[in-house]
Each structure stands twice: as C-alpha cells, then as structure tokens.
Amino acid sequence: MTTIGFSLPGTLTYSSLQRLLPLLVAADSAHFTAEPPALTLLCETTTDPISDQVAHTLTELGLHWQAQTVSSSAGDGDTPLYRHADAVLTLIVPPGGDLPAELPAKLAEWNLELRALRRLSPRPGATSGQELAVEFYLDDWARCADRRSILQELATRWEVDLTLAPSDSKRPRRRLIAFDMDSTLIQCEVIDELAHRAGVGDEVAAVTARAMRGELDFRSSFRERMSKLRGLDAAEIKAVSANLSLMPGAAALLRVLRSQGHYTVILSGGFDYFAREVQSMIAIDEVHANHLQIIENQLTGDVDGEIVDAERKVMLLKEIAQREGFDMGDTVAVGDGANDLPMLGTAGLGIAFHAKPRVRETAPCAVNIASLEALLYVLGAPA
Structure with missing residues (x-):
C-alpha cells in the first residue's frame, strides 16, 4: 500500500x-x-x-x-x-x-x-x-x-x-476479559430452560426477565426461581446442556482473543455445570458460577456456596485481576443484564452486549446490532 x-x-x-x-x-x-x-x-x-x-x-x-x-x-x-x-x-x-x-x-x-x-x-x-x-x-x-x-x-x-x-x-495490550454467560455467550437463560422442563417455564421466565431489567433484586429473585426447580430430575441438566447454542460470533471472538494472549473468564449468575460446558466449547480460561445442589438425583431448589450476584461478580473481577497481575484499567467486562451493571462500571471498559434497555442506557459502551465477533472492533483488535 x-x-x-x-x-x-x-x-x-x-x-x-x-x-x-x-x-x-x-x-x-x-x-x-x-x-x-x-x-x-x-x-x-x-x-x-x-x-x-x-x-x-x-x-x-x-x-x-x-x-x-x-x-x-x-x-x-x-x-x-x-x-x-x-x-x-x-x-x-x-x-x-x-x-x-x-x-x-x-x-x-x-x-x-x-x-x-x-x-x-x-x-x-x-x-x-x-x-x-x-x-x-x-x-x-x-x-x-x-x-x-x-x-x-x-x-x-x-x-x-x-x-x-x-x-x-483502545491500547493494544494483554487484557483480562470477563463475560456473563446467559444471553451473552449463549443464546438462552439456562434457569428458564430448566424451569421449562420442570413445568414452570413461563412463570420463571417472567421473573428472570424482570430481574434482568433491574426491576427485582437479583439475589431474592434468584432464590424464588430456584425454589420452583425443587424436585427436578438431575438428568434434565445434561439434557439442557446438550442443547446449548453459542451466541453468534462467540467461537470466533474467543479464538482471536486466545491467539492474542488475553485472559478470559466467565462470571455468571447461572450455573457452573453449563459454564464448564461453554468453557470446553470455546476455551475460556476460568469460570465462576453457581453450583446446583443435588440430593438423590434431584435438584433441591438451592445452590451450594455463595450466590454469584452483581456484587460477587465485581469482587471476582478484582480478585482475578490482582491474582493474574492486571491493572483494573486492563480489564474488560461484557454482559447483558442489570446484575452485570456494577461489573461493567468497575472494569476498565464495560460493554453491554444486546442488553436490556436499562443496561444499554447505563453501560459505558453498548453493542446492540453486531455479533460477538464484532467486539474485536470495539477492543481495537480486529482479526
């Protein structure tokens, strides 16, 4: 040229x-x-x-x-x-x-x-x-x-x-990039899929939608939704996992990020069983999500350990950044729901991806039309 x-x-x-x-x-x-x-x-x-x-x-x-x-x-x-x-x-x-x-x-x-x-x-x-x-x-x-x-x-x-x-x-450098999972890396809310198999799909989906729009407290609404999964056969978890669909552009995005040496993590208010499945599909470095509690092959309607809510996501982002040697200015967070907003605001660059209206309006940066692969343009790192 x-x-x-x-x-x-x-x-x-x-x-x-x-x-x-x-x-x-x-x-x-x-x-x-x-x-x-x-x-x-x-x-x-x-x-x-x-x-x-x-x-x-x-x-x-x-x-x-x-x-x-x-x-x-x-x-x-x-x-x-x-x-x-x-x-x-x-x-x-x-x-x-x-x-x-x-x-x-x-x-x-x-x-x-x-x-x-x-x-x-x-x-x-x-x-x-x-x-x-x-x-x-x-x-x-x-x-x-x-x-x-x-x-x-x-x-x-x-x-x-x-x-x-x-x-x-936009500085081209190695970054810590944290992703929400449901409706960000995958094309569904897993808790809604489990609820559908439990016969309470519409009821739970309505609560999920309100929580993601920020109309309900995430932690209390999460417990409410989880309670409706009590008694679901654990075999349904594997069935839902087998039908996960990645968000368009997710595989291509992670392939480039991996080749450029970025450190990628999932910080999800969903479930670690599915997060590990996504991790195996697109080679995410690290995952943090809720662990479904199962007794006698049935969901109890609860999770083990601390719920990964908005505050927990922020804490994990900071902890991982410190452990891996990243300044907070070198961190990127990507999500779609209201429970992602604190994480988006804390990261050096917060990106709302195909997000709910409140999140689009509040997040530092928003991508509403393009696929996940187009985040490479926002990061200033096209393939």
Missing part, C-alpha cells in the same frame, strides 16, 4: 468533511493535520480510484490541493492513531448497510475535531456479507462522553452500532 497526501490551503470545514467522509471511509485510513493543513490517505495504489474521487471532490468544493505519494511510514509511523486523539468512536454497519449520512452532520453539530479515521474491515463491497467497521479519532473526550446517550439513540435509529470510549481504552 502507498500513502497519498493532499496539501490543503486551510482547515477542512465540516461541510466539506460531510462530502468527503463516505470516500474517506473507503480508504484504509485518513489523517488530518493542521500545520501544514493536509489530508493523508492510505490507499492500495497511487492510481487508486479513491484518491481520484477525493481529488475530484476537493476540486468541486473549491479547495486547491496538491497530491503527492509519500512513504507509507511517513507521518505517524508505528505510533497508534489513538495516541493522537482523546476519544475513539467505533462505527459498525451491518452487512449490506450504508454509512449514515447523518453521522458527519452530527459530528459537525458537536463541533468536535476529527483527527483521523481508520477502516477496520475490508473495503466496502469487497466481500459479500462483510460489515463495515470504522474508527473515528476525535478530540475533547469530556464533551464526547456527555453525548453517549445521543449516540445510543442515533444507533437505534440507524440500526448500527456506535460505541464511544477514551482513546486510552
């Missing part, structure tokens, strides 16, 4: 940026420099049609420009883009989707400086079924953070994912 530089006569206005942004996203990266004013694109060849289209658009905008090919190591060199900005806005557009035209308009409305952008996924249209993932590097994190709720509203309206984080949280 080569780098094409466009020298500009002055600061690129947001009205100009709005015209250029769809083109710039198609390049591999774009850098904006103030002194001297310039736009630098990383493209595949010196005759890349992207650079030609950018040149044509600059002319249409009445901007005088001069293009030259520069060394691919020029400019920032090996220094990560995030070191030159305060905030990182990650945009993930589903396969077949288009870049929302309103996005540059919203950036303009916020009057934030766009320092650079980097395309994380293949060139749009290069591979069928491929999402479009782009990182925007912005200045002034303090003002960006105040607009997190607006981003969630816009993401819902456009059916895309827009995640905002301080640039420091």
Whole structure:
C-alpha cells in the first residue's frame, strides 16, 4: 500500500468533511493535520480510484490541493492513531448497510475535531456479507462522553452500532476479559430452560426477565426461581446442556482473543455445570458460577456456596485481576443484564452486549446490532 497526501490551503470545514467522509471511509485510513493543513490517505495504489474521487471532490468544493505519494511510514509511523486523539468512536454497519449520512452532520453539530479515521474491515463491497467497521479519532473526550446517550439513540435509529470510549481504552495490550454467560455467550437463560422442563417455564421466565431489567433484586429473585426447580430430575441438566447454542460470533471472538494472549473468564449468575460446558466449547480460561445442589438425583431448589450476584461478580473481577497481575484499567467486562451493571462500571471498559434497555442506557459502551465477533472492533483488535 502507498500513502497519498493532499496539501490543503486551510482547515477542512465540516461541510466539506460531510462530502468527503463516505470516500474517506473507503480508504484504509485518513489523517488530518493542521500545520501544514493536509489530508493523508492510505490507499492500495497511487492510481487508486479513491484518491481520484477525493481529488475530484476537493476540486468541486473549491479547495486547491496538491497530491503527492509519500512513504507509507511517513507521518505517524508505528505510533497508534489513538495516541493522537482523546476519544475513539467505533462505527459498525451491518452487512449490506450504508454509512449514515447523518453521522458527519452530527459530528459537525458537536463541533468536535476529527483527527483521523481508520477502516477496520475490508473495503466496502469487497466481500459479500462483510460489515463495515470504522474508527473515528476525535478530540475533547469530556464533551464526547456527555453525548453517549445521543449516540445510543442515533444507533437505534440507524440500526448500527456506535460505541464511544477514551482513546486510552483502545491500547493494544494483554487484557483480562470477563463475560456473563446467559444471553451473552449463549443464546438462552439456562434457569428458564430448566424451569421449562420442570413445568414452570413461563412463570420463571417472567421473573428472570424482570430481574434482568433491574426491576427485582437479583439475589431474592434468584432464590424464588430456584425454589420452583425443587424436585427436578438431575438428568434434565445434561439434557439442557446438550442443547446449548453459542451466541453468534462467540467461537470466533474467543479464538482471536486466545491467539492474542488475553485472559478470559466467565462470571455468571447461572450455573457452573453449563459454564464448564461453554468453557470446553470455546476455551475460556476460568469460570465462576453457581453450583446446583443435588440430593438423590434431584435438584433441591438451592445452590451450594455463595450466590454469584452483581456484587460477587465485581469482587471476582478484582480478585482475578490482582491474582493474574492486571491493572483494573486492563480489564474488560461484557454482559447483558442489570446484575452485570456494577461489573461493567468497575472494569476498565464495560460493554453491554444486546442488553436490556436499562443496561444499554447505563453501560459505558453498548453493542446492540453486531455479533460477538464484532467486539474485536470495539477492543481495537480486529482479526
């Protein structure tokens, strides 16, 4: 690849940026420099049609420009883009989707400086079924953070994912990554599946839904639901385990995280029997969950040991981080329910994944549309 530089006569206005942004996203990266004013694109060849289209658009905008090919190591060199900005806005557009035209308009409305952008996924249209993932590097994190709720509203309206984080949280390094299990790594709530086999499925599922939305205290609602499983044949545990379905993208995500040396754990308010099954499927390093109490091959309606609730998840996250030598800033937590919120808030980066409304609104970061594999984009570590 080569780098094409466009020298500009002055600061690129947001009205100009709005015209250029769809083109710039198609390049591999774009850098904006103030002194001297310039736009630098990383493209595949010196005759890349992207650079030609950018040149044509600059002319249409009445901007005088001069293009030259520069060394691919020029400019920032090996220094990560995030070191030159305060905030990182990650945009993930589903396969077949288009870049929302309103996005540059919203950036303009916020009057934030766009320092650079980097395309994380293949060139749009290069591979069928491929999402479009782009990182925007912005200045002034303090003002960006105040607009997190607006981003969630816009993401819902456009059916895309827009995640905002301080640039420091994107540092590529070994991390401790903690996952909730039910409705995060797997596509069900196991306690609801057991309740269905006990003939109380609808009743328990309704309580589970309220607990995950934060309408009920998790610990008391957990005991209530467990009591309804009293007398269930223990053989049903194995039957439910045999039908577990991983969340789309879970296996691919863990494969990459493992190859990059991250330490992964399950911190679940579910049950360790199923957590160990998931561990064997996707090679999670460590699991913590509730242990079903069984007497004479029947569930007693209780669990052995301390219940893994919201506070217990936070304690375990801190204990594992200390034991494995991680700073809390190097931890990531992923979950979907209200009982995950304290863990998401404690971790260096908390990600609500396909979460309940309250969790989406409160969590530091939310992914609502893309699969689990797309968390690699949020982590700044695409495969």
